[in-house]
Amino acid sequence: MFKNSKSATDIFVKLLNPITDHIVDQSNLYATQNNKTLKLSANELMGFIGINFCMGYHKLSSYRHYWSTAKDLHLQVISEVMNRDRFSEILSNIHVNDNTAIPVNNKDKLYKLRPMIDSLNKTFSEAYNGTRELSVDESMIKFKGRSSLKQYNPMKPIKRGYKLWCIADQKGYILNFSIYQGKNEALEREFEDFNLGERIVLKLTKPYWKQSRVIFFDNYFTSIILLERLKTEQKLACGTIRSNRKEMPLNLMKESAIARGDYDYRFSTFGIGVFKWRDNKTVHFASNYHGNEITSVLRTMKDGSKLTIKCPSVVKDYNNFMGGVDLADRYRLLYNVDRKSNKLWLRIFWGLLDITFVNAYVIYCEMFGDTNVLDVRRSIAHGLMASRVVYGANRWRCELCSTRGIESRPKSKCSHC
Secondary structure (H helix, E strand, O other), rough: OOOOOHHHHHHHHHHHHHHHHHHHHHHHHHHHHHHOOOOOOOHHHHHHHHHHHHHHHHHOOOOOHHOOOOOOOOOOHOOOOHHHHHHHHHHHHHHOHHHHHHOOOOOEEEEEHHHHHHHHHHHHHHHHHOOOEEEEEEEEEEEOOOOOEEOOOOOOOOOOEEEEEEEHHHHHHHHEEEEOOOOOOOOOHOOOOOOOHHHHHHHHHHOOOOOEEEEEEOOOOOOHHHHHHHHHHOEEEEEEEEEOOOOOOOOOHHHHOOOOOEEEEEEEOOOOEEEEEEEEEEEEEEOOOOOEEEEEEEEEOOOOOOOEEEEHHHHHHHHOOOHHHHHHHHHHHEEEOOOOOOOOOOHEEEHHHHHHHHHHHHHHHHOOOOHHHHHHHHHHHHHHHHHHHEOOOOOOOOHHHHOOOOOOOOEEOOOOO
């Protein structure tokens, strides 16, 4: 898919391309329904997104300041792309789905974003295979307003907002995601006998059941029943597990009897291993493929010295491979589009575009080597700005690549190339 891609902008555009024309059509339709004329084009939409990306790393208190005549506020690279009124017009009319086509008994709270969600999930899973080890975890899109979709998660950097269930590889590439709609959301009949955490893991990992992958997840998802089901699907999986889960062994050593670095374990007749290991405190792990092999992990003490502590192999594997979604969140939050809006779904819209950027960044680093996130963000932002983008037979030198000694001549010419 990215064989002929020569820049980060090319990669981002290809990821977003399947839904671009649909967003353009729906935005123009929405304006018409409100007795307005928008005449939005695909190139102008890309420029609009590029401006918002630029505002993510060049922050001012209001988007109107970027067009200010004050020298300490004005940003020429943005004002050259489109004027402020045109930006406001696109911002107020951007749309993804037809409001007049909402079903009478609609139960999908994400109807306004459904085409974009489905398109991105399909593109993400087909565009890049990812690493062998995958992790399932929660992610959050910041939102502090009133919405039935808003969730609270004290364990995340963003504690209030829209919750996403994600499956990602080690490098932070989001292969698939699902936005949580609350406890009353429609359930898939195939997994209706499982609880929420188990159902999320089964749904997100199903496309990889017949592949040579290893799945990791935390104690919100892990259960003995889930690991047994994954094992019947020939899928290796492990994670931390809560001590009060059903079917947990009751004859493990008491916490007071376990010193730091010691552990106890039990195996079920189905081959599911449960491990109780003591570090600073006791942690439980469960796996459907680990044995009782012993390895070690390094811990940094208060004085800066390193301490080697023995542990079961499941502990080391979990620590090494679990952080894919957290890594994607870190990339996304560095320069995300933090735009407030009275339209509640727009927060998710910008969050999905930031996820698309993260995936484009991971692919770009895979193709051309590790690069600073800001450099790639700037490259994509400048490359998308519509009045500067020209697609044709001619090729131009990419400024970002040239600084790294890479011969890159994309067909898209922008102020950064």
